[in-house]
Amino acid sequence: MENTEAESDILRSVHALLRELDGHHPAFQNERGMLRWTLHKKTDRNPGNSTILAKILVKELERAERGDYRHYIIPLLHTLMYTLIKAPCFSDDLYGRIYDFCKKLLTLPKPYCTIGLDYACRLKTERVAPGVLYQRMVISEQSLRSDPYPYQEKVFIFADPDLLSKAVCNALVTDTKAAQMYQSPRSCMCYVIMHAMQVALEDDCDTYSLQRILQDKPTEEIEHFFRQVVTAVECTGNEINADRSQHVERLKKVYDVVLSSSEAGDTSPEGLQDIPLPNPNISFHLWTDEDQLWKELVLFVRPLSQTCEQDCLSQELDNFEIQDIVTGCECCEQTRFSVLSNDSGIERDLPPVGEEPPPHCSAEVEHSRLQRKGGIKKKGSPLEAMAYLQASCNGPGVKHSGKMHTKSGSNMESMSSLQRLHTARIVVLGDDRILGRLAQAFHSLRKRETRRVFLTPRLNLQFYYIPVVEGQQSTWPTEEHAMPSQIQLCEVAGYLGRADPWYENNINTLCHMIPKLATMPSSPSKHLVTNTFIIDVMSYYIRMGIQPVCFQVYSVKIVFSDIAREPTEDVFVTELSVKVQDYNPTRDLVLARKKTMLEGPGADITAKYRKVLLSSRGKELGVSLRSTGLVMKAIPPDEAEDLLCLNVYITEVIKTSNLSGRSFSFMTNKIRMHSIKVSSMDQKTFTLCLDKDFRRIYRNVVSVEVSPCLEPSYCLQKTRTMQFSLHGSEDVGLAKYMPKSLLLPINTFAGIIQ
Structure with missing residues (x-):
């Protein structure tokens, strides 16, 4: 009886979500975006509802595909995948239905085929190694130490204090700190262990006892069990012909060891236990310095703990200061001093003790020889730098070649061994003016990377935009410039909302909701709403917004x-x-x-x-x-x-x-x-x-x-090749494989739906 009531309630919520996509809720325009959040909260409070919600979503997806309601597909699919990542368990038949639907999307144009392929690959891994998507998400977002999965992510929220009021900035800082309060590395490792056990062992897992035992364990033992679980899950997820039964057996051994290390306790409640998915590691920044974005990225890739002293890092940052891009772009033209050694390095060739050097080694001869004056650090080859920059350009207009351009003597093997283990997710809050600052910072960053490659081979950059406009805005300093209206100030948000309805319903609703929640009278209920809703919606956007819309700079x-x-x-x-x-x-x-x-x-x-x-x-x-x-x-x-x-x-x-x-x-x-x-x-x-x-x-x-605006790396490479080109053609060498224009990618849920 309870399942029937829960199914009816969830079905009504899903249908309300679809009506919202059709714009049939004119009386509740101020509450748009709440339906998706409340739907996921229902499954968080009762994990058993995850399977019910997944079945309903699959039925609606299949119905939308048959009825050609394509504007339902991507929102329903994102909702389904987010439910799957957090769910305690799914049946194999349900996995198969979702996987088959994603394969059908491969016959549709972009972005349906792109999203379908991505989710089909994830489902194939999750079906064999249950819990691997949850585990990878928590490890990367919380930067937990893990050799099998060494990826790290961090969310940087940038707000312009000239565009947002002090009340809004303080509210966002408070919500960000509150969201991180209960996300210690110890608790996140416990979440990973419990989720992996519950998903793999299902009814054989006593999650309540497991949680109680882990709470009493010292941190060293939790880290030990965490490494064992991560290794077992990743081993199964990376195998070509992985066997799910072997995966369950591996985790069962770890589970038995954990439970055997403690005495039997009280009777555990039956049913699935709620294992939360912690919000990402978020840092809030007031954008006051022009180079602040670049400095924060450098500190993320090379934190202070990895350097000997803070002065060392400051000196390293100074070395990265960019100079004006000159047309010559020659390498270091300093005179190299060396010394001619007459030591063969063989012990028997050394002169006897007390014997004078040969007479020909006079002062005049020594002076005429090459001298060594201080070591000069070898500067990387321009082709190596261009290869880094070429690999970083994945936007529209990129041409790929099957050949790898190499230069004699260049260490291309060391380049290929570098992996981008860090992902920085940049979220900007404000109107079109902060996007202008972002474009400036992005252009400056690309110029720095052209002259001295540092972040490109190590860091993935993802940009997100959340429009925020307050009622009272500052005015132009002169009367000849009238302040644009709020609609004009959010042209980019309006364009993204028209191109992607799911962005319109979930993100554009925050434009006026964030100032409204920030200025509400202080009360426990107010903090409860803001701490959960705003950060939860941001987390959902960061995790599921995988399709970029590229704007020309x-x-x-x-x-x-x-x-x-x-x-x-x-x-x-x-x-x-x-x-x-x-x-x-x-x-x-x-x-x-x-x-x-x-x-x-x-x-x-x-x-x-x-x-x-x-x-x-x-x-x-x-x-x-x-x-x-x-x-x-x-x-x-x-x-x-x-x-x-x-x-x-x-x-x-x-x-x-x-x-x-x-x-x-x-x-x-x-x-x-x-x-x-x-x-x-x-x-x-x-x-x-x-x-x-x-x-x-x-x-x-x-x-x-x-x-x-041209891509700075393209300009530099074109200049280099033009110097040695006999025909004067622009696109020769590596230049013809690189994008010409500088594009600013803003992530959305679907990109541009044609």
């Missing part, structure tokens, strides 16, 4: 009216706005005013651009007109449009003459283009604003050139 070259001022280069990822500054000449003020009245507002500008055609080919065009400004948007209004082009809106001033005199009207022209160069034809200058950020305003600009 654009490079901006700015020329100022002051000739003595050097041109500036910057990048943006969402928007660049150009406005004509008011011209106030010091002389002939009356004549200037009359001229302005005749010519109208704005300034005469020239624009040379490369237009995007339907054939995806570019066409070079130019135009001269009078304009008050223009806006370049990199985020298209429709998810079906190409992300790799600019939508430029130019406000043109149109003069009309009639009997009453001259009048002026305004017309907005929209052009899709790859690149553009805008110059002022008169003495008026421009004001530029990048990514809607009032802290990134440039004044007194006479020319601005915008083009897709």
Whole structure:
């Protein structure tokens, strides 16, 4: 009877989830995203409901596949896999149904086939070695020491204090610390042991007694049992033709040893026990330093405990300081000093004791020989650095070759032995302006890695974006720039929500919910809601958001009216706005005013651009007109449009003459283009604003050139090859296998669903 009631309750929750995907909950728009969270909480409170939920989800998936309701498939599949990872046990028939469904997705286009293949591979391993997905997730997220699975992950949350209020920042810090309070390495190792035993042994496992015994054990013994369990599970998961019965036998031996080491206790309650899945290791950072992201990543890969002293690490960080990328890019040109040794190293060749050196070894001869002055560390080959960078580029447009380019004398074996054991998951909180800062930091990081490869061969970088907008925003420093509305401030979030409905329901709902929960009156119930909900949703997004949406980063070259001022280069990822500054000449003020009245507002500008055609080919065009400004948007209004082009809106001033005199009207022209160069034809200058950020305003600009930002490693490699290329071709050598454009990947649940 209880199972029937539980099944009916879960079925209603799943159907409510599907109606939410269809947008049929207009009265509960403020509570969107809560349905998925409450559904998983039901299985956490009663682990026996996991099997019921999995069966219902499989039925709904099969029904969606037959009825061509594709927008249900990815949300239901993510919900099912998250349930499977946390579930205490599944039947072999249920594993088979889920596996068969994932194989059917291979016939569908992306992202269905990509997600289906990934989950099919995970299910195949989990079916033979139950609990391996849970174990790997806890080990990597908590950075537990494990030789069979040495991977480590860490979540870095970055919030801009200029964009979020102090109350929101303090609330996020409090929630992050509260989530880590009960996640000690000892408790996480106990979770891994208990989950592996319960999943493999099922009814033969007394989880209650196992938990009681482990609590009384010293940490050294828990570590010993933890290593045995991890070795047993990983051994089965890595075998080609693994036998599940052997896996159960291995864990049964460890289980018997643990229980035999303690006296029999009270009678244990029957049924499955709840074994929590701890939240990832999260660190919260206020983004105050431009190089803060890079420094935190370096400390994650090379923590202070691995260095002799903190000064050593500081010196190492100083050595990584990037210089301007020069066109030469020659290797170290210092003169190498050496010494000519006359010692063969054989003992019998040594002169007798007391005997003088041969007469030819005079001071003049010694002076003429090579001298050694201090050791110089060997710098890695440029090809080795490019191989590292090439391996790190997995975004769209990457070309792979079956050949491996090598250089005589280079140690390619040592390169292949390096593995990326660290994964950094960067979560940024805010609006489009913090994405602009992220693009700047990412571009700077890629430039550093081009000059001195350090993080690329060791670290996987994953980017996540959670929009947060508060009611009260700061204003622009001048009246000529009006503060954009909240909808304009979250263009990227809106685009991702339209492309991925599951992102819209789970992540975009946090945009106003986080400030609302942070400003609630302090009470025990308030902390209970925030500590569980916000961190749980972030954890779910980090774990299941595996499909990136790549945004083009654009490079901006700015020329100022002051000739003595050097041109500036910057990048943006969402928007660049150009406005004509008011011209106030010091002389002939009356004549200037009359001229302005005749010519109208704005300034005469020239624009040379490369237009995007339907054939995806570019066409070079130019135009001269009078304009008050223009806006370049990199985020298209429709998810079906190409992300790799600019939508430029130019406000043109149109003069009309009639009997009453001259009048002026305004017309907005929209052009899709790859690149553009805008110059002022008169003495008026421009004001530029990048990514809607009032802290990134440039004044007194006479020319601005915008083009897709090139990958720094591609630029360096192209420069090297051009020096030795006889034909002058750009894409030769390793350059033709590397991506040209710098793309900023933001992870979502499904990517872009066509």
